[in-house]
Amino acid sequence: MKILSAQQTRLADAATISNQHITSEELMERAGNALASEIRRLIDHKQPVKIFCGPGNNGGDGLVIARLLFNSGYDVEAYYIKSSRYSADFEANRAKLSRCDSNIIHPIEFPEDMPSLPPSCAIVDALFGSGLNRRIEGISEYVIKKINAAKALVIAVDTPSGLADYDIPDENNAVIQASHTLAIQIPFVSMLLPENYRYTGDVKTVNINLDQEFINQTDTPFSLYDADSARYVLPPRPKFAHKGTFGHSLIIAGSYGKAGAAVLACKACHRTGTGLLTVHVPKKCVDIIQTATPETMVSIDDSDERFENVPDIDKYSAIGMGPGIGTEPYTPDAIIKTLKKAREQSKPVVIDADALNILGCNNYILSQLPPMSILTPHVKEFDRVFGESKNNLERIEKIRHNTKLYSIIIVLKGAYSVVGLPDGTLSFNTTGNPAMATAGSGDVLTGIITALLAQKLSSEDAARYGVYIHGAAGDIAAKEIGNCGITAQDIIKYIPQAVENTKKPAIPF
Secondary structure, three states: OOOOOHHHHHHHHHHHHHOOOOOHHHHHHHHHHHHHHHHHHHHHOOHHHHHHEEEOOOHHHHHHHHHHHHOOOOOOOEEEOOOOOOOHHHHHHHHHHHHHOHHEEEEEEEHHHHOOOOOOOEEEEOOOOOOOOOOHHHHHHHHHHHHOOOOOOOEEOOOOHHHHHHOOEHHHHHHHHOEEEEOOOOHHHHHOOOOHHHHHHHEEOOOOOHHHHHHOOOOOOOEOHHHHOOOOOOOOOOOOOOOHOOEEEEEEEEOOOOHHHHHHHHHHHHHOOOEHHHHHOOOHHHHHHHHOOOOEEEEOOOOOOOOOOOOOOOOOOOOEEEHHHOOOOOOHHHHHHHHHHHHOOOOOEOOHHHHHHHHHHHHHHHHHHHOOOOOOOOOEEEEEEOOOOOOOHHHHHHHHHHHHHHHHEEEEEEOOOOEEEEOEEEEEEOOOOHOOOOOOOOHHHHHHHHHHOOOOHHHHHHHHHHHHHHHHHHHHHHHHHHHOOOHHHHHHOHHHHHHHHHHOOOOOO
């Protein structure tokens, strides 16, 4: 699913009106119906509903919602900001609502016009849409502050008022703090950033059948990687396949006291379908590996406790490195030598955890990485490698810059994990949940992506699909076990089911 800018979304509206031979008022009615349907799902029928509308088309959407909820028997009051100018569709829908009951629609011009907002009510924010490009002041700012001070459920339509499409607002700006945001068909980048969760709450897209041909032809560097994107990425297994068909993975992981990281990466690699797997570990980790994951062959380092010696990598299809290796003396040199060998032999590589920390201390290695290497940092690891960032918008720009500069792929892990490609495009992943914020989860991702590379997926597909499967397995685990107490091994357990689900019809984001 493409992520468009606010300007591109307005053009999509215009294309829909033109190509589907409808009026702007009819498109607003369509949007209002879809939004009202979602709002009914989020609130109790007995809850009083306070809908706040601005003078533009976002306010027009709010007026349509008010009319539809009123006609469904809800206790609705609509309030609109007094203005010298209203959009034509706003005016048309204000008239329609007044014909239903003129007593439920009220202007707000002064602070005393603001209604009380008890905790029992539901509030719909339809003040300003994503097209707003100025600071909110005056009576509108007062209204937003009152809404934010209320202890009621707040549902934002299109985007929380005051939050632009590619933005992290200044804390002094007036911005609605919503419990839920109903994005109209396509979310904006700003809705996917952790800094803005305080404004958006949970985000859901509401489909209004915008012109798909226009969207397909519109260039944008941003997209959502969803169930449709993941469909059939991993090819079916041939009837006469054998273990060699699905590649031989090498994982370099573990050190004394951190053998568990190697175990998790290996188990995930097996569950994702690698044909063969060898793990390179220090001597003191061998018994643990062969007991915990007997399917795995072992390459034994000369060191008892850490990674010091570069293994022969000729026979391997893909290499994953970093989980639990530490950064003790000799390990950085061994990582650097392994990466040099991988570049010489054009081996696809996944770089995670301590291997990333070693890169952070030896930035010159970035220019020597094998092309299309996949780096999988969390925020702190990313900042160690690419420099401190003040926020995630700045990190996004650094991802775009560095993926192009070094011809690498960067996976910035987190909610809506970002996968940046060397062509400057970024996809936001749609699977995963907070229960996955647990020790070893990143080691699992390393094993997943390494297995996909060994099965000859392109680096681009292995990164995006691997992140999707990782999150999807975590979602299944959360559904089966609950949102608290999930372990990395629980995620591993459901990898095959997550893969199998990508062969089924997609569930909309």
